[in-house]
Amino acid sequence: MMKALNCTIAFLLVMVLGVQAQNKITLHTDEADTKINREIYGHFAEHLGRCIYDGLYVGEGSEIPNIRGFRKDIVDALKDMKVPVLRWPGGCFGDTYHWKDGIGDKSKRPSIVNVHWGGVTEDNSFGTHEFLDFCQVIGAEPYINLNVGSGTVQEAAEWVEYITSNNQSPMTDLRKQNGREEPWDVKYFGIGNENWGCGGNMTPEYYANLFRRFSTYCYGAQYRIAGGANVDDYHWTDVLMRETKNVPHLINGLSLHYYTMPGGWPPSRSATDFGKQDWHDTMYEVLRMDELITKHSNIMDTYDPNKRVGLIVDEWGTWFKSMEGTNPGFLHQQNTLRDALVAGVGLNILNNHSERVKMANIAQMVNVLQAVILTKGDQMLLTPTYHVFKMYSVHQDAQLVPMHLASEKYEMNGRTLDALNASASVKDGVLSMTLCNLNPDKDIEVEYEVTGDEYTMASGQLLTSKNITDYNDFDKSTEVVTKPFKVSKPKNGKVKFTVPSKSVLLVQLQGEQKL
Known part of the structure; x- marks a missing residue:
């Protein structure tokens, strides 16, 4: 009885709070047949x-x-x-x-x-x-x-x-x-x-x-x-x-x-x-x-x-x-x-x-x-x-990679949006994934799973800033610019990383032969 109750509580926590695993993107590089x-x-x-x-x-x-x-x-x-x-x-x-x-x-x-x-x-x-x-x-x-x-x-x-x-x-x-x-x-x-x-x-x-x-x-x-x-x-x-x-x-x-x-x-x-x-x-x-x-x-x-x-x-x-x-x-x-x-x-x-x-x-x-x-x-x-x-x-001119995106929600005053937005493409053996975290207050961990090709190396670029109203001006022209973003190597076709709040992120995967 106690085991069943614990399972029920765990399920409710998943539904109410949302866990990291729900933020998942599955990419199908073997189905990439549309040119961007x-x-x-x-x-x-x-x-x-x-x-x-x-x-x-x-x-x-x-x-x-x-x-x-x-x-x-x-x-x-x-x-x-x-x-x-x-x-x-x-x-x-x-x-x-x-x-x-x-x-x-x-x-x-x-x-x-x-x-x-x-x-x-x-x-x-x-x-x-x-x-x-x-x-x-x-x-x-x-x-x-x-x-x-x-x-x-x-x-x-x-x-x-x-x-x-x-x-x-x-x-x-x-x-x-x-x-x-x-x-x-x-x-x-x-x-x-x-x-x-x-x-x-x-x-x-x-x-x-x-x-x-x-x-x-x-x-x-x-x-x-x-x-x-x-x-x-x-x-x-x-x-x-x-x-x-x-x-x-x-x-x-x-x-x-x-x-x-x-x-x-x-x-x-x-x-x-x-x-x-x-x-x-x-x-x-x-x-x-x-x-x-x-x-x-x-x-x-x-x-x-x-x-x-x-x-x-x-x-x-x-x-x-x-x-x-x-x-x-x-x-x-x-x-x-x-x-x-x-x-x-x-x-x-x-x-x-x-x-x-x-x-x-x-x-x-x-x-x-x-x-x-x-x-x-x-x-x-x-x-x-x-x-x-x-x-x-x-x-x-890359090939669009079809994807399935499961995202947690971003809600304000009764209106709910997906917190994550993404697209991906492949060109010259490099898989490029662009991801936006729309939530201005929360970092989100996301898992990418890639089917169809094998990748061993990863790199990233990130654009974000401290405040949602930050901008570049003539006396502060580098306030909002891209910076390197560290991504761990893919394992078994999967790669996990945390997308900072209010950010735009590029993650690229490639094989050993590209280095």
């Missing part, structure tokens, strides 16, 4: 605030060291982070942008008023040639958004021709007159942006027909991306997939936009002054990305069971209230440890959906929203999000 496209680690640079001007581009006459006008410190940092693809010129700005204003002699280019973002006047000194040159300098694939909202089919078609054509034609001649003899190899073209909102306030039925028309005349576009849904507008996805099903040559990708915005629209919460409830709310919101991708993918599967059309999450990241003392239209915010967790969780989710998700672009690259780099005059700093992207670059 490197483009999932893409970025977004819109003509917004200080992203382009005073961010990426300072001009050749600047005293700040530059390469043909591009800040050298930023170029070096982006190359080190391995940016695979860069989206430009918008965003909302893209559907007011007329590309011919941004080519030719810079002194003769007409200016443009940025009606969406702060009402500032830009001189168009950063245009098509500058963007494509910048992509070449940092080693990224260009992704260009065409103007559907206020542009014409002819304008879009001529832009594609100007960029990609090697035939004798007026646009090819114009490109050569502007100093570029050979065409650029640009693969990705977006046909409009947020056409349900700032891109024209269209219905999905109207936009679907407009997309078919624009896409028909963009002959040189290899990969055409249709403007997709906002958050959970599943009707938009259904209409676009239905109306393009019989013209598969016109569509290769469908976009999705989702921002982690605790408290909803308009953004009202501070990027730096927050407590544990805000932290929990933010983790809840970023985890919602998994549900959204799953449901949009299920609709796409109905019309495209072979997953030929990629889901392109070309705007994602945190969106908080703009920093005090800055132009609200510039969307400038700091980047804390909380943003690093959002980046880690978001990338894990995107990795795990790589069968359908073929590209993603965090918003935005410099000085705007969840930026990877911030600048102040001639100073530059790398944000916690930058360090997560650099850490996670091991997943680019």
Whole structure:
């Protein structure tokens, strides 16, 4: 009787308290047959605030060291982070942008008023040639958004021709007159942006027909991306997939936009002054990305069971209230440890959906929203999000490793989340596992069990900090950075370690032959 009672008590303790053994991840390396496209680690640079001007581009006459006008410190940092693809010129700005204003002699280019973002006047000194040159300098694939909202089919078609054509034609001649003899190899073209909102306030039925028309005349576009849904507008996805099903040559990708915005629209919460409830709310919101991708993918599967059309999450990241003392239209915010967790969780989710998700672009690259780099005059700093992207670059073009994750819960005020979030990949014999501990107060011991391959060595990198609100600033640029993390050698296909609270962790396993 006493033995049975002790067993019952032990069982109840397991159920109520949760034990270390429940935090277990089983990996199946023998089932790794889906590639994680490197483009999932893409970025977004819109003509917004200080992203382009005073961010990426300072001009050749600047005293700040530059390469043909591009800040050298930023170029070096982006190359080190391995940016695979860069989206430009918008965003909302893209559907007011007329590309011919941004080519030719810079002194003769007409200016443009940025009606969406702060009402500032830009001189168009950063245009098509500058963007494509910048992509070449940092080693990224260009992704260009065409103007559907206020542009014409002819304008879009001529832009594609100007960029990609090697035939004798007026646009090819114009490109050569502007100093570029050979065409650029640009693969990705977006046909409009947020056409349900700032891109024209269209219905999905109207936009679907407009997309078919624009896409028909963009002959040189290899990969055409249709403007997709906002958050959970599943009707938009259904209409676009239905109306393009019989013209598969016109569509290769469908976009999705989702921002982690605790408290909803308009953004009202501070990027730096927050407590544990805000932290929990933010983790809840970023985890919602998994549900959204799953449901949009299920609709796409109905019309495209072979997953030929990629889901392109070309705007994602945190969106908080703009920093005090800055132009609200510039969307400038700091980047804390909380943003690093959002980046880690978001990338894990995107990795795990790589069968359908073929590209993603965090918003935005410099000085705007969840930026990877911030600048102040001639100073530059790398944000916690930058360090997560650099850490996670091991997943680019690797094979996704299927996993089963059993996690304890993280609860606050009646809302419960999994405390752990993870993804894994294998490449060149190295198994890379990225793991986030969402709980800001508790270290969690986790056990990994690997089936299919044998590994004998382990190493790790960790990103965390003392406080949830910690961030890098120009006088403390190494407050939140990655550091080495010691992991014991695997035994019998298993490895155990403790994941510190509020952290992002990379653990890599490999065999003796890799040393």
